[in-house]
Amino acid sequence: MLGFWLYLMSDCLIFAMLFAAYGVLGGNYAAGPAPKDLFDLDLVAVNTTMLLLSSITYGFAMLTMDKGRVAATQAWLAVTGLFGLAFLSIELYEFAHMIHEGATPQRSAFLSSFFTLVGTHGLHVTFGTVWLVTLMTQVARFGLTEANRRRLMCLSMFWHFLDVVWIGVFTFVYLMGMLR
C-alpha cells in the first residue's frame, strides 16, 4: 500500500506541473476565446457532483467489502463505475462543444494547457473505470480474496485521489477562470 501511495504522490507531481503550466499560460488567449466565453459552470457543477457521488459510493463498496458481502460490493462498484462514466460523458460533451466552437487545443496557449490538464485528469478517470471493470470481473470469478481486497484498496486510493485533483481543477481552472 505504501508503494501505491508513492505512485500517487508521483502522479500528484505530474498534476502539479500541469497546474503550473496552466497557471503560467492560462491567460494567453491569442485573441481567441477566454474562459468566460467557453465555460458553463452549471455543467461543471453537475460534473463535480458525479465525481463526489462516485467517491462516496466507492467508500460504501469498501465498507461492504470489509463485511465480506460480495454482491453488495459488486453493486456499489457498479454504481461507482456509472458515476465515473457520467463524469466522462459530460466532460467529452464539454470538449466536443468547445472544439465545435473552434476552441481547439491549437487555438491558444490557454486552450493547449487547459486540454492537457483537464484531459490528463479525464484519462486518469478513464483508466480508473477500466481498472474498476477489471476488478469487478476478478471479484466475480475469484471472490473477495486477499489479493482482490488489496487491489480494491489500491483502486480506492486512486479513485479518491482523482477526486482530490478535481477539487484543484474546478477551483483553479473553472471558478478562477470565470473571475478573470
Added chain:
Amino acid sequence: MSAHDHAADHGHAHGGAAHGSFRGYLIGFVLSVILTAIPFWLVMSGAIDNKQATAIVIMAFAVVQIVVHMVFFLHMNTASEGGWSMLALIFTLILVVIVLTGSLWVMYHLNANMMPGLHDMREMP
C-alpha cells in the same frame, strides 16, 4: 471504525490503516458538498464584489476540502504505514508548492518585464 476480522492475516498489507466507517464517509461527503457548493455559489452569484477577494476565498475552500478528502476518504493519519505515507505526502506537498509558486512567480515577472515589447506589437497593424 469498522470491524476488522482479518486484521491478523492481512494487517501488515496496509499497516493498520483503517478503511473508515459509514459515519466517516458520510461526514466527509456532507462536508465536501458544502465546501463545493459555497465556492460555486460565490462565483455564480458574484456575492463578493471584489474578484481578488473571491479568488482567495474559493482557494481557501479548496484547501479545506482537500484536507477533508485526505482525512475522511483517503484515511490519512500519522500512524498509517508507520508514518511513511504522511512523510511522503509532506515531501510531495513541499515539491508541489515549490513547482507552483516558483513557476508562477518567475513567469509573472518575466511577463511583466516583457510588457513594453508586447505593447509595441499591439500597436503594429
